Amino acid sequence: MKIHIRQEQKKDHKTVFQIVEKAFKKMKYSSHTEQFIVEKLRMDEAFIPELSLVAELDGELVGYIILTKIKIDNGEQLFDALTLGPVAVLPKLHGKSIGSQLIKEVHERAKVLGHKIIILLGHKDYYPRFGYELMHKYGMSLPFDASPENCMVIGLTPDALEGVSGKVIYSKPFLE
Numbered sequence: 435m436k437i438h439i440r441q442e443q444k445k446d447h448k449t450v451f452q453i454v455e456k457a458f459k460k461m462k463y464s465s466h467t468e469q470f471i472v473e474k475l476r477m478d479e480a481f482i483p484e485l486s487l488v489a490e491l492d493g494e495l496v497g498y499i500i501l502t503k504i505k506i507d508n509g510e511q512l513f514d515a516l517t518l519g520p521v522a523v524l525p526k527l528h529g530k531s532i533g534s535q536l537i538k539e540v541h542e543r544a545k546v547l548g549h550k551i552i553i554l555l556g557h558k559d560y561y562p563r564f565g566y567e568l569m570h571k572y573g574m575s576l577p578f579d580a581s582p583e584n585c586m587v588i589g590l591t592p593d594a595l596e597g598v599s600g601k602v603i604y605s606k607p608f609l610e
């Protein structure tokens with residue numbers, strides 16, 4: 435399936451809202467507010483326009499992914515990192531690798547921009563294929579109760595995670 439991935443533009447906002455809303459509608463572990471979180475993220479200082487991407491299929495938007503800034507705090511040092519999500523694909527197109535292509539592409543673009551670490555809360559069977567590892571292996575944790583098997587991190591360069599540990603500090607849109 436030939437999809438085209440590009441940076442999101444203002445004209446895409448409405449469709450992105452609908453894609454995210456539809457994608458999470460039937461998901462069990464969802465607040466069903468992800469589409470509103472995206473809207474708030476765009477207005478926040480955590481936002482990086484170059485890392486808010488859409489997937490197009492035959493000229494129609496079918497998927498979305500966003501990476502935004504977070505910090506990791508070990509009490510002595512603050513580390514810069516990103517968080518992945520939400521990532522969403524229209525339900526009728528699930529399982530056709532659109533999500534995988536979005537994840538790989540956003541990793542590449544983040545790396546080019548000099549970012550080194552991405553964390554996420556997600557399904558344990560999906561993200562390891564992209565190189566994600568369990569966060570607790572590095573002495574990292576999320577600031578709320580979450581099953582450790584769902585808390586993941588990836589280093590985008592070989593030494594990215596060296597010496598990094600601590601608790602994730604999310605941007606406001608994730609906490610409101």
Ligand SMILES: CC(C)(COP(=O)(O)OP(=O)(O)OC[C@H]1O[C@@H](n2cnc3c(N)ncnc32)[C@H](O)[C@@H]1OP(=O)(O)O)[C@@H](O)C(=O)NCCC(=O)NCCS
Pocket residue numbers: 457458461519520521522523524527528529530531532533534535555556557559560
């Ligand atoms: C998660 C999502 C973005 C993946 O996109 P996709 O295009 O369907 O995924 P791909 O085709 O690249 O990959 C399909 C694989 O992912 C697995 N997968 C997809 N979503 C999964 C989930 N929530 N839990 C576990 N595995 C999942 C499929 O079982 C399939 O596995 P296989 O390759 O071993 O058969 C999409 O399913 C979606 O929009 N889901 C609803 C929103 C959501 O849950 N977002 C992620 C929050 S953590």
